[in-house]
Amino acid sequence: MRIRFETNKGETVEAEAREGDILLDVAQAAGMPLEGTCEGQMACSTCHVIVADEWFGRLPDASEEEEDMLDLAAAVARTSRLSCQIVLGPEHDGLTVRIPAESHDMRRF
Ligand code: FES
Numbered sequence: 064m065r066i067r068f069e070t071n072k073g074e075t076v077e078a079e080a081r082e083g084d085i086l087l088d089v090a091q092a093a094g095m096p097l098e099g100t101c102e103g104q105m106a107c108s109t110c111h112v113i114v115a116d117e118w119f120g121r122l123p124d125a126s127e128e129e130e131d132m133l134d135l136a137a138a139v140a141r142t143s144r145l146s147c148q149i150v151l152g153p154e155h156d157g158l159t160v161r162i163p164a165e166s167h168d169m170r171r172f
Contacts, residue, residue, distance in 0.1 A: 064156035086149035103147035108136035115159035
């Protein structure tokens, strides 16, 4: 399936994903600047993405822990999610998410 990332520079990057992939891993492999510092332990919120409106309702609901973490993320929006919590399946072909402007990868500095 294909996943579409909209970068904070306004570019669109498409990436190929397989069933069972974690959205965060796909984003990082596509060069998106998401740190994912805690590697999916829901302790950092540096994997925050903003899901396209039309896709938000098609993802499973966020857990309470995820909601709590999102409260601490920079530039949260109504359709914000933690990408480390999204497991991809065939139903997500075409999923589009935006990388928040505040995202930058510390490892590059
Ligand atoms: Fe830390 Fe997702 S990688 S909350």
